[in-house]
Amino acid sequence: MHKIVRLQKTAFDAAAEVASLTAGRKDIGALVTFTGHCRDEAGALAGLEIEVYPEMAEAEIERVAYEAARRWPLEALLVIHRHGEIRPGEPIVLVAAAAEHRAAAFAAAEFLMDYLKTAAPFWKKTRRNDGHPGDWVAAREEDDVAVQKWQTAPGKS
Amino acid sequence: MKARYFAWVRERIGLGEEEIAPPASVTTVAELVVWLKRRGENYAAAFADERAVRAALDRRHVKPEQPIASAKEIAFFPPMTGG
Numbered sequence: 001m002h003k004i005v006r007l008q009k010t011a012f013d014a015a016a017e018v019a020s021l022t023a024g025r026k027d028i029g030a031l032v033t034f035t036g037h038c039r040d041e042a043g044a045l046a047g048l049e050i051e052v053y054p055e056m057a058e059a060e061i062e063r064v065a066y067e068a069a070r071r072w073p074l075e076a077l078l079v080i081h082r083h084g085e086i087r088p089g090e091p092i093v094l095v096a097a098a099a100e101h102r103a104a105a106f107a108a109a110e111f112l113m114d115y116l117k118t119a120a121p122f123w124k125k126t127r128r129n130d131g132h133p134g135d136w137v138a139a140r141e142e143d144d145v146a147v148q149k150w151q152t153a154p155g156k157s
Numbered sequence: 158m159k160a161r162y163f164a165w166v167r168e169r170i171g172l173g174e175e176e177i178a179p180p181a182s183v184t185t186v187a188e189l190v191v192w193l194k195r196r197g198e199n200y201a202a203a204f205a206d207e208r209a210v211r212a213a214l215d216r217r218h219v220k221p222e223q224p225i226a227s228a229k230e231i232a233f234f235p236p237m238t239g240g
Contacts, residue, residue, distance in 0.1 A: 123234065
């Protein structure tokens with residue numbers, strides 16, 4: 001399986017990244033991509049500052065990608081996650097899962113995102129437009145609930 | 158061993174990383190937290206709500222009862238908010 005994992009500060013072009021993942025491939029029948037963007041919360045935010053534990057983030061994403069490939073018959077996987085300063089409208093994260101058929105691609109993309117949210121060591125801090133200091137974004141309970149379903153629904157066994 | 162701190166744990170302690178040398182009586186992650194909290198008010202503030210702080214040993218997530226054994230690096234951080 002072709003796998004790309006990348007952490008970077010700079011913005012990425014999701015369409016170009018995905019095109020290079022599948023270029024020349026004639027065995028891929030299904031491609032699911034997810035791109036997470038930075039919101040401005042109705043004008044309140046000037047952006048986000050994302051802190052990372054780089055060595056662990058890379059290891060953790062590799063581990064989750066390996067687990068996805070073990071559970072579903074995948075042809076290609078791509079994960080790009082940014083850190084540092086991010087402005088509203090810019091992409092933060094890109095996940096792409098490619099397989100022969102759609103069920104594996106959909107499931108693997110969702111699995112990767114659910115684990116990225118709860119297990120990859122990144123922390124978001126808001127930067128506000130009104131000059132007040134930003135806050136660390138609190139973890140959401142929905143994200144913990146989302147990841148739990150994969151503990152009982154393992155994909156291919 | 159090397160200790161690394163991230164996000165508001167790092168801000169409250171006032172350090173991103175440091176070398177620590179806990180005594181041999183400190184054998185688990187939870188015991189290390191107790192030992193760190195005695196080092197100063199900044200550490201006590203960072204670990205005031207111990208359940209809110211996660212830990213990783215040699216870059217793998219661990220629970221408080223995990224033995225430190227011969228780990229080279231321990232990290233403390235809040236619940237993750239990436240993606």
